[in-house]
Amino acid sequence: MEVKSALIVLVGPTASGKSELALALAQQLGGEIVSADSMQVYRGMDIGTNKPSPEERRRAPHHGLDLVEPQIEFTVAMYRRYALGALSAIRARGRIPILVGGTGLYIRAVVDGLCPAPPADPACRQALAREAALIGADALHARLRQADPVTAARVHPHDARRVIRALEVYRVSGRPLSAWHQQTEGLAGAWEIRQVGLLPPREALDARINARVRGMVAAGLVEEARALHAAGVSRTAAQALGYKELFAAFEGRWGMDEAIARIQRETRRYARRQLTWFRRDARIAWLTPVEAPRDLVPQVRSLLDC
RNA sequence: GGGCAGGUUCCAGAGCGGCCAAAUGGGGCGGCCUGUAAAGCCGUUGGCUCACGCCUACAGAGGUUCGAAUCCUCUCCUGCCCA
Numbered sequence: 339m340e341v342k343s344a345l346i347v348l349v350g351p352t353a354s355g356k357s358e359l360a361l362a363l364a365q366q367l368g369g370e371i372v373s374a375d376s377m378q379v380y381r382g383m384d385i386g387t388n389k390p391s392p393e394e395r396r397r398a399p400h401h402g403l404d405l406v407e408p409q410i411e412f413t414v415a416m417y418r419r420y421a422l423g424a425l426s427a428i429r430a431r432g433r434i435p436i437l438v439g440g441t442g443l444y445i446r447a448v449v450d451g452l453c454p455a456p457p458a459d460p461a462c463r464q465a466l467a468r469e470a471a472l473i474g475a476d477a478l479h480a481r482l483r484q485a486d487p488v489t490a491a492r493v494h495p496h497d498a499r500r501v502i503r504a505l506e507v508y509r510v511s512g513r514p515l516s517a518w519h520q521q522t523e524g525l526a527g528a529w530e531i532r533q534v535g536l537l538p539p540r541e542a543l544d545a546r547i548n549a550r551v552r553g554m555v556a557a558g559l560v561e562e563a564r565a566l567h568a569a570g571v572s573r574t575a576a577q578a579l580g581y582k583e584l585f586a587a588f589e590g591r592w593g594m595d596e597a598i599a600r601i602q603r604e605t606r607r608y609a610r611r612q613l614t615w616f617r618r619d620a621r622i623a624w625l626t627p628v629e630a631p632r633d634l635v636p637q638v639r640s641l642l643d644c
Numbered sequence: 645g646g647g648c649a650g651g652u653u654c655c656a657g658a659g660c661g662g663c664c665a666a667a668u669g670g671g672g673c674g675g676c677c678u679g680u681a682a683a684g685c686c687g688u689u690g691g692c693u694c695a696c697g698c699c700u701a702c703a704g705a706g707g708u709u710c711g712a713a714u715c716c717u718c719u720c721c722u723g724c725c726c727a
Contacts, residue, residue, distance in 0.1 A: 352682080377682055387682085413679045443681050450678085457679055492676090497685040500677080507679095519678070572680090579682040603671085608682050614675060 342530040343429045344644060348438045349445055349616050350536030351609035353546040355631035357390060359536070360438040362632035364398035367436075367644065370428045372421055373402035374439025374448065377578045379417065380408045382566060385559045386580035388550070401428075402439075408571040415457060418447040425529075434644075442615035449525055449533075455507045455518035462509055466502045481505065486514030532642045535622040537613070542627075544606050551580070551602045560584060560594070579605050 346369065350356045360371050373379075377387045381404040390400055401424040406412055421437070425448075428435040439445060470478045479495035485508040493500045507515040525531060538546070563584035566575075576582060580601050587597035616622060623641050625634055 375682085376680090411680070414681075415679045418679090441681065443678070443683095447678070452678055455679075494676080494686055497677090499680075499684050503679075515678085522678075574680050574683080577680070577683055582682085605682080610673090611675095611677095612682090615677075615681095618675095 342528060344434055344642075345425065345525065345529040345531045346434060346436045346642060346644075347445065347449060347531060347533040348436060348535070349442070349533065349622065350440065350627075351538070351543060351612040351616075352388075352440055352605060353543060353550050353609065354536040354538050355627045356438055356440070356536050357388070357394075359631035359634055359638070360436050361390070361394055361398055362635050363638060364434075364436055366635055366639075367434050369434040369436045370399040370401065370424075370431075372424050372428070372435055372437045373400060374417070374421070374437055374441050374444040375402065376412065376417070376441040376444060377575070378403050379405040379412050380410075380571075380575050380578075381406065382408055382562070383575065383578060383581065385554050385557050385562045386578060388554070408566060408569070408575040411572045411574045413458070413574075414443055414447045415452060417444050418452050421448045425525075440612050442612060449531060451522040451524040453515075453518040453520075453522045455513075455515055456510045458503075459506055459510050462506050463502060466505055466509075467498075470498060470502065475501070478502075478505070482508075486516055488516035489514060531621075532644075533619070533622045534638055534641060535616050535619075535624050536627045536631075537617070537624045538627045540610075540613075543609055547605045547609060548602045551598065551605060554580065555598060564588065579608060 346363070346367075348356050348360050348363070363369060364371050375387065377383060378389050379402065380387070383389070389403060394400075395403075402417075402421060405416075405420060421444075425435050425437075437445065437448060466478070475498055476495050478498075479490060479493070479501050482493070482501050482504050483490040486504055489500075489504045493504060495501065504515045507513070507518065511518070559580060563581050566581060567585050567588050571581075576585065583597045583600045583604065586592060587594055592600075625637060625641070628634060
């Protein structure tokens, strides 16, 4: 029986201190960090995504950052392909990969896999959107019930995005999405996966988020956003918290103070969604963050037995 | 000092005699999530029982009425206009 290589996974909501903890861990274990963050993949989006600084990146190798220009529509599948490559390269070097991030779907795509269903088909999607507008969301969902009852049962009729994707997969491939799902393969067979999560109390987390946003503004977030706004970014990149609200301010939808208040609020909400995503995963061992995340390293090591 | 428009549940804002614990939106809280995921979607949001029901609520105090957030009177606030 061969010995599997270890993969450390570190998750948690924004501002929980996971990047800092990951860095300390990487330094002590001789690890390399693989970021699982849907927005840090974009070049030039640095302040608003709280990307590790050049100095921090020198302290340990980082992967998954600055993968594409902000004009690109990045997707989970692109991320997964990249991350799997990075993981094997790190293993080949004899080092320990530490997968760190707050994008639950990205983590899942790596750890538990992503089904091999066909990618998005813009034309098909557009056609489906038109149909939805014509016959209504409930009728579209009824069609999904015909094509793929399993998926229809778990997707709410109003969740247009998922109803359309499921129908899209069926039309393009002739197979229901739920059938594709069965071909999903995770990493558990090849890696010894150890997951740790940072679970801060809400009140403390909210306070940290508010302070962090103020810090970003002080660090030049508005200027960074203005440049991106002028250059134009993809729809996906334009969804990034911080940028989204500032873009609207540049377009006159509201003032700067309002934009900043919204960034704080939306980030708090985002953190809440992250918590509900990760919290139910029984494989994650939870830790309560402390002021200096590196102080948690011994705890993590004993928890992970490494 | 006079005139007009207003004061509604956390906020904004409908309601203008019973169908109102009160539309709708926002916010809060909870949840979902496989190719847009920092996105999208769902539920819930006075209290007690959490089943029927009961209690407390629509600035305050009176009044009209079988019945008032809704009508009348006075008081207190807010905005605008005229002095």
